[in-house]
Structures are given as structure tokens and as C-alpha cells.
Amino acid sequence: MRYIPTTPKERDRMLEVIGVRALDDLFADVPASVRLNRVLDLRPALRDAGVIAYLGELAAANGDADRLTCFLGAGAYDHFIPPAVWQLVTRGEFLSAYTPYQAEMMQGELQAGYEYQSMICELLAMDVANASMYDGASAVAEAAVMARDLTQRDRVVISRAVHPEYRQVLATYTKPLGIQLVDVAVEDGRTTADAVRKAVNDRTAAVVLQQPNFFGAIEDVRAIADVAHDAGALLVLASADPLAFGLLAPPGACEVDIFAGEGQAIGNPLNFGGPYLGIIATRQSFVRRMPGRLVGATVDADGKRGYVLTLQTREQHIRREKSTSNICTNEALNALAASVYLSLIGKDGARRVAELSLRKTHYLKERIAAIPGYAITHKGPTFHEFVVRTPRPAAMIAKRLAAEGFLAGMPLGRFYRGMANHLLVCVTESRTKDEMDRFADALARAGGKPRSRGRAMTPSARG
Amino acid sequence: MxxxxxxxxxxxxxxxxxxxxxxxxxxxxxxxxxxxxxxxxxxxxxxxxxxxxxxxxxxxxxxxxxxRNFSIDEGFYPLGSCTMKYNPKLHEEVARLSGFARLHPYAPDDLAQGALRLLWELGEELSEISGMDTVTFQPAAGAHGEMTGLLLIRAYFEARGEHQRTSIIVPDSAHGTNPATAAMVGYKVLTVRTDPRGNVDLQQLKSLMDDTVAGVMLTNPNTLGLFEEQIDEVSEIIHRYGGQMYMDGANFNAILGVTRPGDQGFDVMHYNLHKTFTTPHGGGGPGAGAVGIKQHLAPYLPTPVVSHADGRYFLDYDRPQSIGKVKAFWGNFGNLVRAYAYVRTLGAEGVRNVAEYAVLHANYVRARLKDTYNVKYDRICKHEFVADGTRQKARNGVTTRDIAKRVLDYGFHAPTVYFPLIVEESIMIEPTETESLDTLEEFIAAMIAIDKEAAENPELVKTAPHTTVVRRLDEVRAARQPDLRWQADR
Incomplete structure (x- = not known):
């Protein structure tokens, strides 16, 4: 019995103390009508080495960002993660710990949570941050519900340049609550204050924007926050990569009321989409309407500094159906990874990561703009992503590029009608000039006459 | 420590x-x-x-x-309702393979065949274990799974034009997430009480149920650690009025391979993969909250759904009746790799052994402690039992909180306390199958010693803990004067 230490002799002794004869007697309360009177039909058990071998085989069948050069972002970013991050985070003391409800024996976790909240507040220039949410998409949805509760209004205005999956999740969360969603169209890849002004009214609880937006463009958050506030609404700012705020004017400097973003970029691996972490940060005055766990500093019986989970009367285990959210389990380990990452890059690195990403992106943008048949879709400033108009359907281009060892970017036809010939390309600080040059050359080749043999290289074919 | x-x-x-x-x-x-x-x-x-x-x-x-932390790797967590079992190191190794950890969620299906196959196979295994027809992995945690499950139920009734169903029944012993979730999906909560044997009160259930109720959210075994003996009757009552049965899978560990929710009449359930399938809790997350459903709810599943045809796996987005997405991308994949490794290590026999030994261990600790601590519902339990500190409190004012804090001094995490709410001064103990008899004996001895201390030297217990890096913390101050971050100018 793998992972069960009890010997047959011990089992028999325990049964005797309990006063039953066999293990089966412990299930006498399960009615015969619902018992499973057969062995489960599962795949055969594997020995440890067999598990490693089989999962190794499945892993090898994937085209990961070590095997292909990654120019794909769209909400999940290939920033370099210093090895120290996950070596520290996966220490058993962090990895195998429970939620720190017994504060006296969980000071390490709690202090790390307090430091995480502090670092997120510093990066975003916001007053308070919680200890994490599930992911960026659900954080945006929870922020919208929070805005409804704060304003007692039931309409949410959202830019179409917010990540399409965040908007989908927002729709799922808000529909049963009767919150109405109003889309704002995008002009030249950006949200305009005029368009938002036309969309808001006296029922608008929040205006939701993303910075940088899904197309990589930099929004004029301040101007749109003014429009929202004039209408008595809150400004909710999403972000898929908060590392941008090492260089860009942070949410707190742009009159943002609630920040709701994805923290994957901060020290967390791509992981085929999760686990990542949701970030929520807001104004001090809104703290009691926040969802999720919060760590607070206090003192012990001797007056010594210590940390606890606090303001728990907002939460489901105390307030039940009147809680601010049903969230219980969060993404504490991923938040810890974010703190270790932010500690390692520090004050200087936060700016450097953002600036390197921006400058390299600009280089690739100019290279691609010069390739015949290709064009840069939007004119305004971008951060580390931009949209390319492709001479053939972007999905075809991406497939050709995969055969040359590149994850080319996100074909936008899946999310936006009329954008089948547009590719969202991302450049982080990890990409080199050489990789970008080779990528641009490959794009040029793919943009020429279609090859008859063009097919995606499957990992097995790469052998 | x-x-x-x-x-x-x-x-x-x-x-x-x-x-x-x-x-x-x-x-x-x-x-x-x-x-x-x-x-x-x-x-x-x-x-x-x-x-x-x-x-x-x-x-x-x-x-x-x-x-300055406590963890499973360091010691025992008898934490009821949380299933703090050993997290195998093997799982960490496979989850970090670059083909998984470095795989972009928008890698085209052709470049994600291994990952999609893993999801497909894990879905098959979890469906068989639960008796459900299919599984979605999108929810990030248990409460997120609850929300997904109730949204599926809601979509099902909307498609049938049954708009009058505006409430949902939740037992008084339920996890706080159940009523909180019901409120998040716009349902009114009707509370059903627990009967003297620790089951749902059938009479009251009958009186609450009609065609304005969407269904019931049950945890089985329930949070008293007791199997709902009248589950057939519950299912009959709910389904007679066209309602749906939701199972909170927090306690699934107790019944693996013995009885399946799908055979008990449940239409939808969530699995806490971070409990039953031992993905590490990480200090509070990440979790992974897969949701299993019966076929009639399949049209409403979150998009996309992992599908398989002609030897190829793909993400199917063509789901016109879907509730939409509950999370970006496909779920907490890293944890799904771990859960998959676990299921493949155990196989059918190993899966059943988990339940058998979790239940054996819980009953052993119950049998050994019931003379010292009151056990309100004292019968054969499943993977956990609920004792309480009412005797100790009546004797000289030592509360369950004090006892819990004193447990820390003995080098164990405390049991879950003050939950479920229906047991006064409750102490909820779940030993799990991965703890040895030696550890159980040490814990039993500690609990008996604490009772003795509470009688002879109550101050010692009331001022515990004494050996931790800080003493009892001022939670009132933390809430009244919130200090939630460090600031540069301090």
C-alpha cells in the first residue's frame, strides 16, 4: 500500500480497539443500495519509475517554451524566473503547509503574505492588496462584484481591449447576479475616453480597462478614470502583466479604485495555464469590501510583532451567505513565488525588466514592419506586445513558424471577428536580438508563397 | 516545532x-x-x-x-475537513518537467498533445472513481467548483424554462463556502437541520422541498464525519420535485472505491484535488477543484472541453449552451499533473485502501479519545470525527481555543475547531491514511495530557502556546487597527 504505513498487525489491533472485526465493518453505515460491489475500473497502477517514465513521455509530446522560442504571450508570459524562486518556494515547509489559521506556528507563511501584500502595493502604488485570488480573470470578476457592492449600482462598462477570457469569466460571474455588461469598442487598439463617456450612466458601477491592454497598447488610464469618476463609477484596472508598472505610471498614480490582475508574470511558470495567481488591490477605504484573505500585523501577549489572517468577518467561513465572496483556498504558493521574485529583482530590476521588454519589443516591431506583406496593426505606443497584420491567416503563419521552432504569437481570429489576419506578438526580456532576427526572417519566409510541404512540426517529428 | x-x-x-x-x-x-x-x-x-x-x-x-512555519513535511495535521495527507515528492518532480511547466496555455493543440492526453485520462479516472459521466478541470479550488456546479444547475433549469427555482437547500452543518456560493450565483439559501443521529433531517427536508428549489448541496460524508445513512431517501425527495443533487467533495477521501456519489443520486460534485488527491496545499493554495457531472448537465460545461477523436486530443470550443468560462485557460494544470501521478500510483486497489485506512485511523482515534472528550454523535465515523471541549469548558473554563493552542506546544497542528457550527466547542479530527500508528498514539497521548493539564493547571492551557515563536496573537487589535503592509516612510 503506497503511502499507507499501517501494517496488518497494527490494523488488527486498531480494529479491536474500535470494536469491529474487519475494515468492511467500518462502512456498515453505507446503504447496500449505493455500495460499489466491484473493483474500480482504473488504469493499472504503475511503480514510481513507471509513473516518471509515462509522464516523461507525455511531457515530451508537448512543444514547450524550452523547445520552441516563445513569442507568444496573450496573458501568460515567458519572463525569466531566477532558479532561487522555486527552490525556495518548494521547500516542504511552504509547499506542504495548510492555510495559516494557527497563526502562532505559521509566522513564516504569514510574514511572507504580509510582505507579498506590501510588495504588490509598492509595485502598483495602491493602498492595500489581498493575499491572492485564483487568477487574473476571476479577480476582474470579483472586482466587478465588489464595485457593485460599493456603489450599489448594477452596470459594468468594459473595454473590448480587456483580455477576452477575462471578459468571458466576468460574464459568467455577473450574469446570475443581474449585473449588466456594456462593451466599449476600441479605436486603433486603444480605449478612448470619448467612447467610455458615451457608455457610462448613473447606473454604472465600474469601468474596466486593462493596462497594457490585450493588444499590448498603453491606455490613458488617468483620462478614463476621470470619465468614470465623473459618472460616479469606479475605475477597475486589469493587467495581465503587472511587471509593466516597473516602468509605466502605476495604477495608484492613475486614480484607479480597484486593481485586478494576473500575477503569473511575477515569478510563476507557464504551467499550461495554471496555477497562476490573481491580484486584487484597492483603496484603504474599500478594504472591508475586499474578497479573499488578508494578512495583518499585530502583537502577541508579550507585545512582540506577529502576523495573523485578519478582517475575517468578510469571509465565507464566518459570514456564510453574506460574505464578500465564496473564495476560501487561494494561490498562496504562487503569491510566495511572486514575493521571492520581486525580492530578487528588487527596486532596480523592476524597472530593468520592464524597460528591456519594452525596448526589445520595439526592435522586433520595427523589424517586422519592414517585412513585405506585414504591417503593424495599431499606431500607438505598446509595451511588450503588439499586433501584426499578416499576409495570410495568422493561424497558418503560426503553424509555419512552429515548424521552424517558434511559438509565433496569438492568432486573434479566435477572439475578434475580422482579425483572422492579425497576430499578437510578445517579446519579454528573455528574448535575444538573435532570436528576434531569426524570427523576423522566418516570418518573411512564411509570408511569401505558401510551401506545399508546410506542416506543423510535431514534437515526435523533431525527435 | x-x-x-x-x-x-x-x-x-x-x-x-x-x-x-x-x-x-x-x-x-x-x-x-x-x-x-x-x-x-x-x-x-x-x-x-x-x-x-x-x-x-x-x-x-x-x-x-x-x-517559522509548520507543514506536513514537519509534522501531523489532524485538521478535520482538510485532508492533510502526505504530498509525495514524486509528484513534484513530474510537475516540474519542462514539457508541462514550460508549456504555454495557448500552444496550439498539435503542440500540447501530451498535456491534453493527461487531462483526458485524468478525466476518465476521476469519472470512474466518482460514478460521474464527465469532468471539467477549469475550477481553481473547491469553492470555485461549487460555483461552477451551481451555475451548471442554474443553466440546466433555465434551458428547461424552470425559472421559478430560486433557492437551494444547505444543511446547517455545511462548509461556509456552500451558502456563500449559493449567494454568488443568486440563490436564496434554505437551511435544513441535522437530526439527532447526525443525518440531514428528512422531515424538514421534505417540508422545504418543492419546485421552487433548485436542489440541495450536501457533503457526504458530512462535516460530522458521518455518512448520510438515508442518502437514498434524500435523493428521492430532491429528484421527486425535479431538483438537483450537488455534492461537496471535501470529504471524498472517506469513500473512495467504496461508494460513488454518482451512484448515490448526485448529479454534480466537485473534487478537492488538493485534499483527496494530495496536491500540496501550498500554505493556502493553489488548489484544484474539478467538477464531475451527469450527462444531462454536459451541454452547460465551461468551455473549452477536452475532446478526443481519431487518436488526437483537442480543445472543443463549440459549446453553444455553455455557462462560459470560470477561469482563464484550462485549470490549475500543474496540480492536475500531480493528481494524475497519484491516481496512477495507487490504481484501483490503492484508491480503495485510501478510504479504508483513513476511516480506520479516524475511528481508532475516536475510540481512544471519546472517554476524555465528549463526542456528540458517537457512532462509527468515516475519515473524521467531531469531538468537543464542552466538558473541559464546564469544568473550569478551558475552551476549545485554549486546547487547540496547547496542541501546538506538543508539536502538532491543531484540529479544526469551532466547526461545524452545530457542535458547541467543536474539535474536528481527521488523521488521514498516511499517518502511522505511532504518530496517532503520540497525538492521542497529547490530547489526554492536555485534558489533565486543563483540570490541574488550567492557566497553562489558557495561556498556550508557550513553545512557538510568538505567543498568542492579538486578533482583535489586528482587525480594529488594520496594518496590512509595510510602508517606506515608517
Whole structure:
């Protein structure tokens, strides 16, 4: 019995103390009508080495960002993660710990949570941050519900340049609550204050924007926050990569009321989409309407500094159906990874990561703009992503590029009608000039006459 | 408890201006003036006050913090309703394979065949284990699974035009997430009480149920650690009025391979893969909350659904009746790799052994402690049981909170306390199958010793803990004067 230490002799002794004869007697309360009177039909058990071998085989069948050069972002970013991050985070003391409800024996976790909240507040220039949410998409949805509760209004205005999956999740969360969603169209890849002004009214609880937006463009958050506030609404700012705020004017400097973003970029691996972490940060005055766990500093019986989970009367285990959210389990380990990452890059690195990403992106943008048949879709400033108009359907281009060892970017036809010939390309600080040059050359080749043999290289074919 | 008790200096307080820990690359493309790339108004003025420390500072800081923590790797967690079992190291190794950890969620299906196959196979295994027809992995945690499940139920009724169903029944013993979830999906909560044997009160259930009720959310075994003996009757009552049965799978560990929710009449359930399928809790998350359903709810599943045809796996987005998405991408994949490794290690026999030994261990601890601590519902339990501190409190005012804090001094995590709400001064104990008899004996001895201390030296217990890095913390102060972050100007 793998992972069960009890010997047959011990089992028999325990049964005797309990006063039953066999293990089966412990299930006498399960009615015969619902018992499973057969062995489960599962795949055969594997020995440890067999598990490693089989999962190794499945892993090898994937085209990961070590095997292909990654120019794909769209909400999940290939920033370099210093090895120290996950070596520290996966220490058993962090990895195998429970939620720190017994504060006296969980000071390490709690202090790390307090430091995480502090670092997120510093990066975003916001007053308070919680200890994490599930992911960026659900954080945006929870922020919208929070805005409804704060304003007692039931309409949410959202830019179409917010990540399409965040908007989908927002729709799922808000529909049963009767919150109405109003889309704002995008002009030249950006949200305009005029368009938002036309969309808001006296029922608008929040205006939701993303910075940088899904197309990589930099929004004029301040101007749109003014429009929202004039209408008595809150400004909710999403972000898929908060590392941008090492260089860009942070949410707190742009009159943002609630920040709701994805923290994957901060020290967390791509992981085929999760686990990542949701970030929520807001104004001090809104703290009691926040969802999720919060760590607070206090003192012990001797007056010594210590940390606890606090303001728990907002939460489901105390307030039940009147809680601010049903969230219980969060993404504490991923938040810890974010703190270790932010500690390692520090004050200087936060700016450097953002600036390197921006400058390299600009280089690739100019290279691609010069390739015949290709064009840069939007004119305004971008951060580390931009949209390319492709001479053939972007999905075809991406497939050709995969055969040359590149994850080319996100074909936008899946999310936006009329954008089948547009590719969202991302450049982080990890990409080199050489990789970008080779990528641009490959794009040029793919943009020429279609090859008859063009097919995606499957990992097995790469052998 | 670790002997190492380093101080609580914040990483910000270790900062020295100009010190750096990063090894970021140099710029390898021509440098252009920043103002040509970004309008000046969009550039950040003051940099974030992040720590300025060396890499060794960072390594030592977090290593010190880890020494001020408790974990499964360090000791026993008899934490009811949380299933804190051993997290195999093997799982960590496979989850970190670059083919998984470095795989982009938008990698085209052709480049994600291994990952999609894993999801497909894990879905098959979990469906068989639960008796459900299919599984979605999108929810990030248990409460997120609850929300997904109720949204499926809601969509099902909407498609049938049954708009009058506006409430849902939740037992008084339920996890707080159940009523909170019901409220998040717009349902009114009707509470059904627990009968004297610890089951749902059937009479009251009958009186609450009609065609304005969407269904019931049940945890089975329930939070008293007891199997709902009248589950057939419950299912009959709910389904007679066309309602749906939701199972909160927090306690699934107790019945693996013995009885399946799908055979008990449940239409939808969530699995806490971070409990039953031992993906590490990580200090509060990430979890993974798969949701299993019967076929009639399949049209409403979150998009996309992993599908399989002609030897190829793909993400199917063509789901016109879907509730939409509940999370970006496909779920907490890293944890799904771990859960898959676990299921494949155990196989059918191993899966059943989990339930058998979890239940054996819980009943053993119950049998040994019931003379010392009151057990309100004293019958054969499943994976956990609920004792209480009412005797100790009546004797000389030592509360369950005091007892829990004293447990820490014995080097164990405390049991779950003050939950479920229907047991006064409750102490909920779940030993899990992975603890040895020696550990159980040590814990039993500690609980008996604490009772003796409570009788002979109550102050010792009331002022516990005494051996932790801090003494009892002032939670009232934390809530009244919230200090939620470090600030540079302090």
C-alpha cells in the first residue's frame, strides 16, 4: 500500500480497539443500495519509475517554451524566473503547509503574505492588496462584484481591449447576479475616453480597462478614470502583466479604485495555464469590501510583532451567505513565488525588466514592419506586445513558424471577428536580438508563397 | 516545532540602497531614447520601494521564514475537513518537467498533445472513481467548483424554462463556502437541520422541498464525519420535485472505491484535488477543484472541453449552451499533473485502501479519545470525527481555543475547531491514511495530557502556546487597527 504505513498487525489491533472485526465493518453505515460491489475500473497502477517514465513521455509530446522560442504571450508570459524562486518556494515547509489559521506556528507563511501584500502595493502604488485570488480573470470578476457592492449600482462598462477570457469569466460571474455588461469598442487598439463617456450612466458601477491592454497598447488610464469618476463609477484596472508598472505610471498614480490582475508574470511558470495567481488591490477605504484573505500585523501577549489572517468577518467561513465572496483556498504558493521574485529583482530590476521588454519589443516591431506583406496593426505606443497584420491567416503563419521552432504569437481570429489576419506578438526580456532576427526572417519566409510541404512540426517529428 | 527561531525582520528592513540580486541581461538591441517609445506622462515617476538585497539575503530570508512555519513535511495535521495527507515528492518532480511547466496555455493543440492526453485520462479516472459521466478541470479550488456546479444547475433549469427555482437547500452543518456560493450565483439559501443521529433531517427536508428549489448541496460524508445513512431517501425527495443533487467533495477521501456519489443520486460534485488527491496545499493554495457531472448537465460545461477523436486530443470550443468560462485557460494544470501521478500510483486497489485506512485511523482515534472528550454523535465515523471541549469548558473554563493552542506546544497542528457550527466547542479530527500508528498514539497521548493539564493547571492551557515563536496573537487589535503592509516612510 503506497503511502499507507499501517501494517496488518497494527490494523488488527486498531480494529479491536474500535470494536469491529474487519475494515468492511467500518462502512456498515453505507446503504447496500449505493455500495460499489466491484473493483474500480482504473488504469493499472504503475511503480514510481513507471509513473516518471509515462509522464516523461507525455511531457515530451508537448512543444514547450524550452523547445520552441516563445513569442507568444496573450496573458501568460515567458519572463525569466531566477532558479532561487522555486527552490525556495518548494521547500516542504511552504509547499506542504495548510492555510495559516494557527497563526502562532505559521509566522513564516504569514510574514511572507504580509510582505507579498506590501510588495504588490509598492509595485502598483495602491493602498492595500489581498493575499491572492485564483487568477487574473476571476479577480476582474470579483472586482466587478465588489464595485457593485460599493456603489450599489448594477452596470459594468468594459473595454473590448480587456483580455477576452477575462471578459468571458466576468460574464459568467455577473450574469446570475443581474449585473449588466456594456462593451466599449476600441479605436486603433486603444480605449478612448470619448467612447467610455458615451457608455457610462448613473447606473454604472465600474469601468474596466486593462493596462497594457490585450493588444499590448498603453491606455490613458488617468483620462478614463476621470470619465468614470465623473459618472460616479469606479475605475477597475486589469493587467495581465503587472511587471509593466516597473516602468509605466502605476495604477495608484492613475486614480484607479480597484486593481485586478494576473500575477503569473511575477515569478510563476507557464504551467499550461495554471496555477497562476490573481491580484486584487484597492483603496484603504474599500478594504472591508475586499474578497479573499488578508494578512495583518499585530502583537502577541508579550507585545512582540506577529502576523495573523485578519478582517475575517468578510469571509465565507464566518459570514456564510453574506460574505464578500465564496473564495476560501487561494494561490498562496504562487503569491510566495511572486514575493521571492520581486525580492530578487528588487527596486532596480523592476524597472530593468520592464524597460528591456519594452525596448526589445520595439526592435522586433520595427523589424517586422519592414517585412513585405506585414504591417503593424495599431499606431500607438505598446509595451511588450503588439499586433501584426499578416499576409495570410495568422493561424497558418503560426503553424509555419512552429515548424521552424517558434511559438509565433496569438492568432486573434479566435477572439475578434475580422482579425483572422492579425497576430499578437510578445517579446519579454528573455528574448535575444538573435532570436528576434531569426524570427523576423522566418516570418518573411512564411509570408511569401505558401510551401506545399508546410506542416506543423510535431514534437515526435523533431525527435 | 523547529528549533530554529530566527527573528521576524521584514525583507524590506534588510534593504541597503544600491544592493542588487538580479542577473538581468544587458540590452542587446540599439538603444533609442525612451521618450520615442513612451509618452513622458505614461512613465513611472518614483520607482517601487522593493527590497534592495543580495541573492544570499533573499535565500536566507525565506529559509528563515520556512523555519517559522509548520507543514506536513514537519509534522501531523489532524485538521478535520482538510485532508492533510502526505504530498509525495514524486509528484513534484513530474510537475516540474519542462514539457508541462514550460508549456504555454495557448500552444496550439498539435503542440500540447501530451498535456491534453493527461487531462483526458485524468478525466476518465476521476469519472470512474466518482460514478460521474464527465469532468471539467477549469475550477481553481473547491469553492470555485461549487460555483461552477451551481451555475451548471442554474443553466440546466433555465434551458428547461424552470425559472421559478430560486433557492437551494444547505444543511446547517455545511462548509461556509456552500451558502456563500449559493449567494454568488443568486440563490436564496434554505437551511435544513441535522437530526439527532447526525443525518440531514428528512422531515424538514421534505417540508422545504418543492419546485421552487433548485436542489440541495450536501457533503457526504458530512462535516460530522458521518455518512448520510438515508442518502437514498434524500435523493428521492430532491429528484421527486425535479431538483438537483450537488455534492461537496471535501470529504471524498472517506469513500473512495467504496461508494460513488454518482451512484448515490448526485448529479454534480466537485473534487478537492488538493485534499483527496494530495496536491500540496501550498500554505493556502493553489488548489484544484474539478467538477464531475451527469450527462444531462454536459451541454452547460465551461468551455473549452477536452475532446478526443481519431487518436488526437483537442480543445472543443463549440459549446453553444455553455455557462462560459470560470477561469482563464484550462485549470490549475500543474496540480492536475500531480493528481494524475497519484491516481496512477495507487490504481484501483490503492484508491480503495485510501478510504479504508483513513476511516480506520479516524475511528481508532475516536475510540481512544471519546472517554476524555465528549463526542456528540458517537457512532462509527468515516475519515473524521467531531469531538468537543464542552466538558473541559464546564469544568473550569478551558475552551476549545485554549486546547487547540496547547496542541501546538506538543508539536502538532491543531484540529479544526469551532466547526461545524452545530457542535458547541467543536474539535474536528481527521488523521488521514498516511499517518502511522505511532504518530496517532503520540497525538492521542497529547490530547489526554492536555485534558489533565486543563483540570490541574488550567492557566497553562489558557495561556498556550508557550513553545512557538510568538505567543498568542492579538486578533482583535489586528482587525480594529488594520496594518496590512509595510510602508517606506515608517
Amino acid at each position: 523547529s528549533p530554529v527561531k530566527k527573528d521576524s525582520t521584514l525583507i524590506f528592513e534588510r534593504s541597503t540602497p544600491g544592493r542588487r540580486a538580479h542577473g538581468l541581461p544587458e540590452l542587446d538591441v540599439p538603444e533609442v531614447p525612451l521618450s520615442t517609445l513612451l509618452p513622458t506622462g505614461m512613465v513611472r515617476g518614483t520607482p517601487p520601494a522593493l527590497p534592495e538585497v543580495s541573492e544570499l539575503d533573499v535565500v536566507r530570508h525565506y529559509t528563515h521564514l520556512s523555519h
